[in-house]
Amino acid sequence: MKESSAGTQPGAKVSRVSFDPEAVDDLLSRELRQLSFQQRSVIQEEIHGVRDAAINETPETIQEALREMSHELDNVLPVSEKTAYLHAKSLNASYVTGSDFQLRFLRSTLFDAPHAARKLVGFLDLLLEYYGRVALQRPIRLSDLGKDAMDVLRAGQTMQMLPFRDRSGRRIFTVVGDFGLHYDYDTRVKVYLYMFSAASDDIETQRRGIVFVIWPGPTNDLQLSFPDPKENATGAKIFASAPIRICAMHFCLRDGPVARFIRACLTLMVGKDNWSRIRFDAGEGTEILYKLMGYGIPVDLLPLTDSGNVKTKQLMQWIKIRKAIEVDIEKFGSTTIIECPFKHDVIIRFGKAYTDHPGTIMFRSILERHYEEHYMAASKESKVAVTWKIVEEVQKKGGRFLVWDNRGWWVQINDRAVIRAKVAVSMKDHTKRIQALQNVQSPQCSTYKFERQDLRKRKRYQGGSSDSQCCGHGCDPDGVF
Template identity: 45%
Template sequence: MTLSGGGGDLKIIGSLQKEHMNPETVDDILSKELQQLSFVTRTEINEEVHGVLCLAPEETPVLLQESLQQLHQELSVLRQFGKARAYGQACQHAHSYVHANDFRLRFLRAELLDPIKAAVRMSLFLDLLLDFFGPIVLERPLRITDLTKQEMDILREGDLQPLPFRDRSGRRVIVTVNQFTMQYPIDARLKASLYLHWALSGDLESQRKGFVAIMCWSSKSTPFPPSLPGPGDKAFSNSSKLFSAFPWRMCSLHMCFPDKPFFHLLRSGIFLVLGENRSRIRMHIGDSIEIQYNLSGYGIPSDQLPVTESGNVKTKNARQWLRIRRALESAEVAGDDYKLMALNLIECPGSKDVVFRCGQAYLSHPGNVMFRGLIEAMFQEHNNALSSESKVNITWQIIEEVEHIGGRFLVWDDGWWKVMTDKQHIRSKVAIAFKDHKRRVKAMSNCQVTQSSTLKFQQQDGRKRKRSDDAENDATACTQFFCM
């Protein structure tokens, strides 16, 4: 996500410039736009922003086929009227990837299967690819090797990066930090953003559920006056196209700023270029703790934000993601083992996948939350089972339940997630999860007994006493979760 937008009304932009991008004027415009929406539409947008609703329609093979046919017709109309320049060039290549259903479905899902809007989005995307990367990307997909060193620096240094896990509702999260990449030329930012969004929009769940964008500025970092593109600039035109051309849907944009006048002005500038997406913006003002608390209310794993309070950017996850992309694309170019490798190498766990790796970050992963619920629901039955065979059968039931809803079991291996194929190994992991849950239940029970005994002792003379280290350790044990 770069500081760019799409579909901005030039009249609104002109009026805002006359008002010097007054934040109050921006708020009035947003309020009027929301009032023009129906109550149902406003409610749906608000619920999707909070991650409790997905507006993607239920898909059937018949519906998808009809939508693809209608999209083809709309593209032909655009081409006939000269409004699909790059698409027309791509059609000259019989084996171009733009003819593939998988490619076109990205844009259909981005527009909730609206073929007219999808045709416009797809043609804009191809126009941008042609302008920035040349005709080669009309014949084969955009690759990481198409980026220059400067564009790679934007991704490598983590200024623009995806979070390693999805949010509560299964959406990918893209974070822009460290001056929002505005220290780089506008073309470099746009090209890096194009690649990032193309790469992340490849899997089905991401296409249907869309993504969440976060612009995060540490309250302790020093602001600087960026040079925002104006409506008469070519940079503004390209930035406007970018937001309208993403191959997947933006569900919400969270702007996380310190409470300083500069950032209120910056927010007004961003409003200039967001067009119809303005209704999906949420502003969060305060220090890092306040912002993390606010973001968690939207189902966003705020503890994973890649920026420290001092403004330093965490690059570990960004570099791991680039390593995975290189491996995937290298295998794709090689051709022979690509499909087999793609099935076993996972860029980002799905919301129904269960991941096995120690660390606090993995506890909030939606698949692990679901898995812990299954363990808790069947714990008593497993604990009361009289034979080892009965316990084994219960672990198999857990595995079948996860696979029934489309989940997989993943393990972190050699720098990326891989699908576990050894059923016995998976079963042993589930058995360990039951043991860990039993230890946690026992620790909580001991904690309650300790607190009860301490309270009784304190009430003997009516005076408060300092808790012992043992009591503190017991309380800490009560909060521990098993590693997954």
């Protein structure tokens, strides 16, 4: 590992010459002590994913917050602190002054309008510096990155977003391998800004925030050097002005003599605003994975092999989706492509990653609750009524029903009749699983099979239907079985 003198960062009283990891630990402890017991409890609960800090929004609260934020931007902040914002206004940039853009910053600060205004002007300064005037007039796109930044992005070490959320519905950002530190710093900054901007496109992420998993790999073999003061200040500004809220930062390090040095470097890089959100998950690879699982993070999706190699398959799929989304928006002003399912979305696709999705887990729970009612329903009409209940229960939670498009992304099913039919099939599959489990667990005498057949016959005739309703091949998802 390469060491050099540390650049100071706002709020970090660490000498460049006398840098000491213990001094950084003291800073973290002091930061936590300045919080009240209630503040620490709220942060702990949010880090563990058991509290959703998102504000309950109404049209009235949104309008009031936007009004207060506009006042801060136009009348309170000094001119010297909002150069890019004033430049955007001179360009009549409706993108920057529009409510959609400003709401990202309000949600990232839990509707603290003065804080949101400071974040917005800071982020615009960075966009103007690294992308030019075009970034003040429309969202930045992959095509704005240029070849060098695209190469850095494709390498998968600077940042990746996992294709599914954690159990609390938060997007997962990963920084793995050597973190891309061997690439030019300004090029990496362009990637950071794009990733934060892209992540803030969906309202679910704006409200629930993101979680970072920072993991150099199994050996801690990281060629880490301290950034110069300018890079340090830029890094702090990026994290301080991001249009999304950082709920937790997991530093995953193997125990050893260099671990404390690495974690001290990373702590200074992410800025003071995030110190109370940092968790050090130290240990061997398997031990770290179990710790992350305890926070509801889908560890099977982490883009790092046991030997420390960076995986990029998910990243390439994400880049493909982003390109398609950006083409749609440029042509039509909107898109039907869904990059990442929301927490309560029900996804119709097989595979472990899909069955572990929070919305799918919720859906299985709803099926279980309605299983007996559906199973005991004597007629097809009664079963249909139960499946409609399930559809409505998912939709009341804000959930959508999604299917995988062969072009490589999720799309929403809008036809309610199709949705209900898929729910009926899911209930039928669930019933078969329950019955198979009962058959394995039940002591079955020689007459058991005939008794169950007789029960089914009675249920059919009580409902006024017969075996002729279904061919026996599952063609009728609402058949009484």
